[in-house]
Amino acid sequence: MNVFDELEGKKSVFKDRRFLDHRFLPDKLPHREEQIRAIAKYWVEALKGVTPPDITIYGKTGTGKTAVAKFAMKQLNEASKNSNVNVRTEYIRCTDYTTEYQVLARLCQQFGKDVPYRGWTKAEVINTFRSLFKKNVFGQDLILIVVLDEIDILLKNDGDGLLYTLTRTDNVSILSISNYVDFKKFIKPRVRSSLRDREIVFPPYAAPQLVDILNERSKLSFNDGVLEDDVIPLCAALAAREEGDARYALDLLRTAGEIADEQGSDVVKGEFVREAKEYIEHNKVTDIIMTLPSQQQRVLEAILYLTKRGEEITSGRLYEVYKKISQGDFVSYRRIFDFVNELELLGLISTNTVSKGRGKGRTNIIKLQCDTSVLENALWM
Ligand SMILES: Nc1ncnc2c1ncn2[C@@H]1O[C@H](COP(=O)(O)OP(=O)(O)OP(=O)(O)O)[C@@H](O)[C@H]1O
Numbered sequence: 086m087n088v089f090d091e092l093e094g095k096k097s098v099f100k101d102r103r104f105l106d107h108r109f110l111p112d113k114l115p116h117r118e119e120q121i122r123a124i125a126k127y128w129v130e131a132l133k134g135v136t137p138p139d140i141t142i143y144g145k146t147g148t149g150k151t152a153v154a155k156f157a158m159k160q161l162n163e164a165s166k167n168s169n170v171n172v173r174t175e176y177i178r179c180t181d182y183t184t185e186y187q188v189l190a191r192l193c194q195q196f197g198k199d200v201p202y203r204g205w206t207k208a209e210v211i212n213t214f215r216s217l218f219k220k221n222v223f224g225q226d227l228i229l230i231v232v233l234d235e236i237d238i239l240l241k242n243d244g245d246g247l248l249y250t251l252t253r254t255d256n257v258s259i260l261s262i263s264n265y266v267d268f269k270k271f272i273k274p275r276v277r278s279s280l281r282d283r284e285i286v287f288p289p290y291a292a293p294q295l296v297d298i299l300n301e302r303s304k305l306s307f308n309d310g311v312l313e314d315d316v317i318p319l320c321a322a323l324a325a326r327e328e329g330d331a332r333y334a335l336d337l338l339r340t341a342g343e344i345a346d347e348q349g350s351d352v353v354k355g356e357f358v359r360e361a362k363e364y365i366e367h368n369k370v371t372d373i374i375m376t377l378p379s380q381q382q383r384v385l386e387a388i389l390y391l392t393k394r395g396e397e398i399t400s401g402r403l404y405e406v407y408k409k410i411s412q413g414d415f416v417s418y419r420r421i422f423d424f425v426n427e428l429e430l431l432g433l434i435s436t437n438t439v440s441k442g443r444g445k446g447r448t449n450i451i452k453l454q455c456d457t458s459v460l461e462n463a464l465w466m
Pocket residue numbers: 106107108109110111113114115116117144145146147148149150151152153264298331332335
């Protein structure tokens with residue numbers, strides 16, 4: 086038997102796992118009707134030939150910001166097909182296009198203008214972008230709605246120049262999406278005054294709302310009757326604790342299904358959800374460790390070594406071991422403190438200041454906060 090036939094024919098609890106993928110945009114977004122209507126209420130202006138006001142969306146991770154924005158874009162595009170106005174929506178993820186230049190070049194390219202991603206002056210790109218809004222041959226005005234997802238990244242990276250340019254181009258409306266309420270601290274007053282935006286807040290999902298979301302998605306992705314009754318409520322409860330993150334809830338559900346398949350089980354059980362949680366957390370820690378700079382990995386290696394020997398870890402002892410491991414290529418004792426702080430912020434270790442007894446001063450005791458076997462695997466992968 087061919088290995089692929091075998092795998093293809095393998096029985097699975099999934100009907101179609103694509104529907105649990107992050108990139109899939111469902112055509113129903115339960116518990117976000119209000120936010121979708123709020124956007125539509127402003128954007129409807131575009132269908133009357135008027136540039137809509139700018140909008141800002143805030144909310145923690147996994148609260149549906151990207152999904153709702155894309156959903157609203159799709160709906161507007163459908164509605165504008167039946168109208169005689171020239172409305173365009175463009176989605177930009179600012180982790181992909183991280184500077185004003187890149188975003189404007191991308192927008193120009195979407196309109197068929199051949200702007201290279203480097204080499205031109207900023208003024209040339211801005212002029213080309215603005216030329217898009219000259220009346221076209223039909224004398225129609227173009228109205229452009231730009232969705233700037235994860236805008237904090239761009240503002241931190243490149244300042245507020247992009248917002249300055251866009252707010253000063255007639256017929257452009259911006260929808261910004263941010264994880265942080267205070268992202269406007271990156272915007273200078275001169276730009277803030279022209280960004281007269283309407284704000285829409287996305288609250289975290291509560292457990293019952295996550296149940297509804299998971300129910301919708303599971304109908305598409307799982308075979309009938311394979312989910313035991315406690316599976317969805319458990320995924321929802323665990324994700325509600327993680328700040329109402331729908332992405333995490335979907336990850337738990339998908340991973341629990343994968344565990345069922347791996348174990349050859351016909352049904353997804355509650356215990357698989359708990360296993361899924363462990364698995365996801367394990368992977369998260371592994372990712373963090375593997376992407377650390379190598380000097381920091383060595384500090385962790387030293388902490389692991391001392392932990393396994395059952396030694397109390399003081400900064401001095403840590404530096405000794407770190408230096409040995411580093412074999413000549415090491416940083417100063419002072420720099421180690423920065424590393425220790427960063428590792429603590431990442432939640433990989435904890436530190437505790439203790440007094441060494443009268444007159445002997447104080448010292449820092451470092452403790453590992455993740456599983457030694459996880460750390461070992463990640464460091465030697
Ligand atoms: N109301 C909802 N109904 C169905 N699926 C949802 C809903 N809200 C979020 N999701 C799904 O949860 C996942 C995360 O949502 P989304 O990417 O929109 O979050 P986000 O707020 O943009 O998060 P981040 O800040 O991390 O970018 C996506 O797969 C999305 O389809």
